[in-house]
Amino acid sequence: MSNLVAIPSRFYTENEFWFFRTRESVNIGPFDTIEAARAGLNEYLSFAATNPKQFSKWFGPGRVA
Secondary structure (H helix, E strand, O other): OOOOOOOOOOEEEEOOEEEEEOOOOOEEEEEOOHHHHHHHHHHHHHHHHHOHHHHHHHHOOOOOO
């Protein structure tokens, strides 16, 4: 029996633009291409990893997007 869980894609399109959705349910975009959206996600994750206090202030529990 597998313990794998399907994870929906963080990326989606709307009106011909690309966006990504964070774990905090924040939608970030628009981006012209999926590649640009992937780069944006990488920048977002890098910021979260290197600036945890600022990240928490902006995206932590209780914040409304």
